[in-house]
Amino acid sequence: MQLGVCYYPEHWPEHKWEIDARRMAEMGIARVRIAEFAWSRIEPEPGRYEWAWLDNAIATLARHGLTLVIGTPTAAPPKWLVDLHPEILPVASDGTTMQFGSRRHYDISSPIYRDHCARIVGEMVRRYGAHPAVVAWQTDNEIGCHDTLPSYTRAALLGFRRWLAARYENIGALNVAWGNVFWSMEYRSFEEIELPVRTPTDANPAHVLDFRRFQSDEVASFHALQARLIRAHSPGRDVLHNFMGFYAAFDHYVFARHGLDVAAWDSYPVPRTEVLPLPEADKHRWARTGHPDVSAFSHDLYRGVGNGRMWVMEQQAGPVNWAPWNPVPEPGIVRLWTWEAFAHGAELVSYFRWRQCPYAQEQMHSGLHTPDDALSAGGGEVEQVGAELRQLAASLGQSSAKAHVALLFDYEADWVIATQRHGVDIDYQHLVFEWYCALRECGLDVDIVSASTDVSGYALVVAPTLPILPGHVVEQIRKGSNHWLFGPRTGAKSETFSIVPQLPPGKLQEVLPMRIVASESLRPSVRPTLRFDGVTGSALRWRDHAEPGEQTETIARFDDGLPAILRHGRVTFATAGFDRALLGALMMHCARGAGLDAAALPEGLRLRRRGPLRFAINYGAEPHPVPAPPGAKFVLGGPIVGPVDVAAWLEE
Numbered sequence: 001m002q003l004g005v006c007y008y009p010e011h012w013p014e015h016k017w018e019i020d021a022r023r024m025a026e027m028g029i030a031r032v033r034i035a036e037f038a039w040s041r042i043e044p045e046p047g048r049y050e051w052a053w054l055d056n057a058i059a060t061l062a063r064h065g066l067t068l069v070i071g072t073p074t075a076a077p078p079k080w081l082v083d084l085h086p087e088i089l090p091v092a093s094d095g096t097t098m099q100f101g102s103r104r105h106y107d108i109s110s111p112i113y114r115d116h117c118a119r120i121v122g123e124m125v126r127r128y129g130a131h132p133a134v135v136a137w138q139t140d141n142e143i144g145c146h147d148t149l150p151s152y153t154r155a156a157l158l159g160f161r162r163w164l165a166a167r168y169e170n171i172g173a174l175n176v177a178w179g180n181v182f183w184s185m186e187y188r189s190f191e192e193i194e195l196p197v198r199t200p201t202d203a204n205p206a207h208v209l210d211f212r213r214f215q216s217d218e219v220a221s222f223h224a225l226q227a228r229l230i231r232a233h234s235p236g237r238d239v240l241h242n243f244m245g246f247y248a249a250f251d252h253y254v255f256a257r258h259g260l261d262v263a264a265w266d267s268y269p270v271p272r273t274e275v276l277p278l279p280e281a282d283k284h285r286w287a288r289t290g291h292p293d294v295s296a297f298s299h300d301l302y303r304g305v306g307n308g309r310m311w312v313m314e315q316q317a318g319p320v321n322w323a324p325w326n327p328v329p330e331p332g333i334v335r336l337w338t339w340e341a342f343a344h345g346a347e348l349v350s351y352f353r354w355r356q357c358p359y360a361q362e363q364m365h366s367g368l369h370t371p372d373d374a375l376s377a378g379g380g381e382v383e384q385v386g387a388e389l390r391q392l393a394a395s396l397g398q399s400s401a402k403a404h405v406a407l408l409f410d411y412e413a414d415w416v417i418a419t420q421r422h423g424v425d426i427d428y429q430h431l432v433f434e435w436y437c438a439l440r441e442c443g444l445d446v447d448i449v450s451a452s453t454d455v456s457g458y459a460l461v462v463a464p465t466l467p468i469l470p471g472h473v474v475e476q477i478r479k480g481s482n483h484w485l486f487g488p489r490t491g492a493k494s495e496t497f498s499i500v501p502q503l504p505p506g507k508l509q510e511v512l513p514m515r516i517v518a519s520e521s522l523r524p525s526v527r528p529t530l531r532f533d534g535v536t537g538s539a540l541r542w543r544d545h546a547e548p549g550e551q552t553e554t555i556a557r558f559d560d561g562l563p564a565i566l567r568h569g570r571v572t573f574a575t576a577g578f579d580r581a582l583l584g585a586l587m588m589h590c591a592r593g594a595g596l597d598a599a600a601l602p603e604g605l606r607l608r609r610r611g612p613l614r615f616a617i618n619y620g621a622e623p624h625p626v627p628a629p630p631g632a633k634f635v636l637g638g639p640i641v642g643p644v645d646v647a648a649w650l651e652e
Contacts, residue, residue, distance in 0.1 A: 001342045003386055004031035004069070004350030005368065006314060009057035010041045011357055017057055020354060021064040027368075027379075028386020031348060032061050033313065036071025036141045037103065039120060040078040051127060062133035069240075069313075069350075070134055072124065072226055074117045075141035076103040081116060088113040090151040093197050102361065103141075104148045108218050109156040114225060121226050122233070129234030136238035138313065139226040142266065143219055143241065149249040150215045152195050163214045165190045177496040178206040205419045206497040212415040216250035220258045227259030240264045242313035243305070245272050245298040246429050248414040252305045253450045263306030266314035266352070269295045269337060271323030277430050288330040289644060292604055292619040293437045295337060299344035300436075301409060301448040312341045314352035317378030318366030326364070332644040334381040336617060339636070339646040343608040343615035351382060392635050401609060403445035404596050406458040407436055408466065410451040416467040416493055423521025426541050428465065431487065431577060435464040438580070438587040442598040443607050443627075456480050460594040462587075465489045469506050477511045477571060483594040485572045485586070488544045492516070504544065505573070512571045513549025520545070522576075528558040530582070532565065533589050537582025539564070544575040599627075605641070614651045616641045 005024060009017055024032065035042075035054065043049050061068060082089065082100045088110045090098045098105055106113050128134050143149070150156070168174040171187050180186040185204060187193055196203035196211050227239050240262040243252060256263060269290025273283060282291060303310040317334050319326045341349045357363055358371040368379035375383070414428040421427075439446050439462070447458070451470050455461045462485045466473070469491040477484055491505030500506035504516040520543050522528070527538035532555075539558065546563045548554050555572075556565040565586065566573045572590055584600070591598035601607070604620025607627070616626040618641045626641050628634070628649045637647030 001346070001389060002030040002348045003028050003338075003382065003389065004033065004313075004348050005029050006033045006350060006353045007061075008037070008353070008357075009034065009060075010038050010053065012355070014053070014056065017060045021061045021066060024061075024066060024354070025064045027383050028389055029066070029382075031067050031069060031135070031350060033069040033071060033138065033350060034058075034061075035124075036073060036138060037076045039073035039076060042073060042124070043078065043120060046080060046084070049123060058128065058131065058133060062131075066133070067135045068131075068133050069136040069138055070124065070128060071138040072117075072121045072140055074106075074121065074139075074226070075143075077106055077113070077116070085110075085112050085116075087154070089153075090148050091153045092147070093150075093152055095152070095198065098148070102146070104146050106148075107151045107153045107155055108143070108149065108215070108222050109151065109153060109159045111155065114222065117222075118225055118229065121229050125230050125233040129230070129237070134234065134237060136240060136262070137230045137234060138264070139223050139230075139239065139241050141242060142244050143222070144247065144249045145244060149219070150211065152197050156215070156218075157195050159218065160195065160211060160214045161190045161193055163217065164193060164210065167210070178204055178210075179496075179498060180204070202420075205416075208419045209412075209415055209497045212249075212419075213412075216254060216411070219250040220255045223255060223260070224258035231259065238262050240311065240313070242266050243302060245294070246276065246433075248411050248429060251411040252302075253411070253452075256305050256307070260306065262309045262311050262347070263302040264311040264313035264348075265298055265302045267295050267298065267312045267337065267341065268314075268316045268320055269333075270316060270329055271320050271326060274323040274325060276433070277425070277427060286619070287325075288327050289333050289619050290329075290337075292606055292617075293433070293440050295340060296344060296440065296606065296608070297433055297436050297448070299341055299346065300407075300446055303345045304409075304447060304449045304453075308345070309347065310345055311348040311350065312346050313348075313350050315341070315349050317351045317368055317382065318376055319364070320366065321362055321364035329378070330644050331377065332381065334378040335385055336619070336644055336646055338382070338385045339615065339648070340606075340608070340617050343610050343613075343617065343648070345610060351378070388636065401611065402457060403447040404459045404594075405439055405444050405446045405591070406453070406455045406461045407432070407439070407446050407448045408451045408453075408455075408461065408463040409448050410466055410468075413451075413465055413467050416497065417465070417489070419497070421521075422519070423523075423541055425524070426521060432464045434577075434580070434583060435462060435487070435587070438583040439591075440606055441584055441601055442588050442591055443601050444587075444591060444596065444598055445607075445609055455482065458482055459596055460485070460591055462590070463487065463490060466491065467493045468495060469508055471507060474507045474510050481570070483570045483572070483590060485574070485590045486512075487574050488542050488576055489519070490573070492519070508571075508573075509549075512566070512568045512573055513552045514546050514566055514568075514573065515549075516544045516575075517547055518545040519543070527579075528560060528562070528564075528576070530556050530558045530564045532556040532582060533585045535581050535585035537579045537585070539576035540579055541577045543577075546573070546575050609651070612650050612652065613648050616647045618643060618645050618647075620644075
């Protein structure tokens with residue numbers, strides 16, 4: 001477990017670098033990320049490189065024992081490159097060409113831009129790849145941020161046509177797969193296909209889904225281009241990318257297979273809570289701390305993406321600049337966020353940023369220091385964590401053990417639902433997040449994994465929805481002994497985005513005899529009710545009308561008689577989205593049925609195990625006793641965890 005910080009030496013006079021580096025080491029910071037936005041300083045003119053300033057910055061940081069993550073600068077191409085090749089600029093869905101003057105102003109599909117990226121990355125890794133202080137490389141920065149994916153450029157169109165030709169081989173096969181006989185949408189050649197945008201009404205959903213798949217592959221290949229250069233010239237160093245929370249424009253599992261050692265992500269709990277589709281009461285309740293599950297959800301997701309290895313590359317350390325409202329975080333919460341990340345398996349927590357920048361777009365984004373070099377409130381909490389890490393070094397460092405619950409997260413499910421929501425308030429990631437929260441409120445550890453993962457080692461597997469159901473899921477159910485819980489819309493679509501021939505839930509009928517004869521989206525005022533395990537609740541947003549088979553038990557019905565929860569053997573199916581109370585009762589029921597020790601936690605309290613340590617993390621305003629056994633050895637806090645505080649104890 002290490003602390004890090006994002007540092008931009010090009011923003012500050014050189015005489016400050018030595019002071020900053022010494023101060024970082026004193027605070028307990030071990031790792032520094034640099035250079036991810038420095039292309040214009042590295043190459044101020046085409047082919048003319050200025051390395052001296054970066055050489056000096058690296059030497060200064062290394063002199064104080066700091067190790068380095070170097071970011072490739074491809075997220076912000078310089079003006080001269082845009083002027084030479086304006087065709088590299090991205091194009092929005094409305095046809096607007098995005099302009100120079102901020103960042104991410106490039107098209108992921110542009111072969112010209114890729115050539116320049118390979119050149120600048122190649123120069124960097126050849127120069128610094130063998131430097132002993134360089135331990136990792138970050139490719140680009142937050143790919144897709146600011147709605148730059150998908151991009152609707154000419155290069156994307158040409159690439160998409162090639163991708164389709166490789167996938168379908170002949171245009172007749174594509175016409176059949178897409179159902180293009182509908183509305184006379186048939187094509188005579190791949191060259192006739194356009195991008196699925198600016199059509200009078202909805203574009204063909206199969207067309208949209210394939211374009212999303214293509215764009216996802218483009219992102220993965222863009223990363224792979226850089227990763228190959230890093231591997232060649234900087235062997236033995238970790239390769240990572242800093243992903244974003246609640247972002248699904250590309251398949252991160254596929255991305256990870258293209259040369260990724262660590263899944264890093266950027267954690268901003270307060271603004272993320274503000275922009276998620278949460279109830280207003282929740283946004284108000286957690287306005288200064290972030291929702292108790294917002295960061296944890298991404299920690300668990302990216303630990304799965306990284307095959308067990310996860311870093312926080314940017315951790316919020318104070319108020320930021322980009323949400324609708326940006327309050328000062330609650331005292332103690334930066335420390336809590338840090339320990340929470342470690343509890344969920346983070347190897348590194350790196351703060352954004354060392355010093356607040358007094359100019360440009362992010363001047364309202366805080367850092368560990370104010371612009372006049374005073375330690376910020378968040379910086380003081382980081383000092384505290386640094387001291388605690390030094391004291392507890394012997395107790396820490398164990399990786400996270402496998403949880404007993406696996407939650408299946410599928411990027412294509414997000415694309416399918418976004419393409420045909422059927423209801424304006426239906427959102428895949430929000431549905432998954434609700435199920436995750438319900439599991440965590442039962443005191444359970446959760447591993448978020450791909451739908452292609454072998455889940456035989458888990459007691460309970462939950463899939464909030466899998467519209468396109470992988471065939472191996474049914475096979476795992478047949479061969480395994482674990483319990484499964486599925487949500488609505490599961491098994492509803494084929495690989496080519498059509499209703500499955502045998503009706504939903506498709507192949508799942510082999511282990512759960514039932515069929516869905518109709519599906520409806522529910523306006524907020526239409527809430528079918530039911531009672532389950534002593535809890536009365538209602539359906540939200542979506543409901544499948546199910547006909548159970550003879551061997552399938554209906555264990556709960558709505559007030560209008562329709563099945564709400566069905567079960568056959570070890571497989572349970574919820575036909576609707578449920579409100580919080582009902583969803584909690586369902587998770588508790590399934591967890592106990594799978595033999596798990598589940599118990600409802602007080603508001604704001606969460607538990608997590610990492611190796612021999614068990615953490616109690618209290619986001620709430622009231623103190624709570626922790627479920628530590630008598631005589632437990634506490635390494636943080638004690639048997640009562642206070643408001644906005646953390647306790648941790650050794651537990652065999």
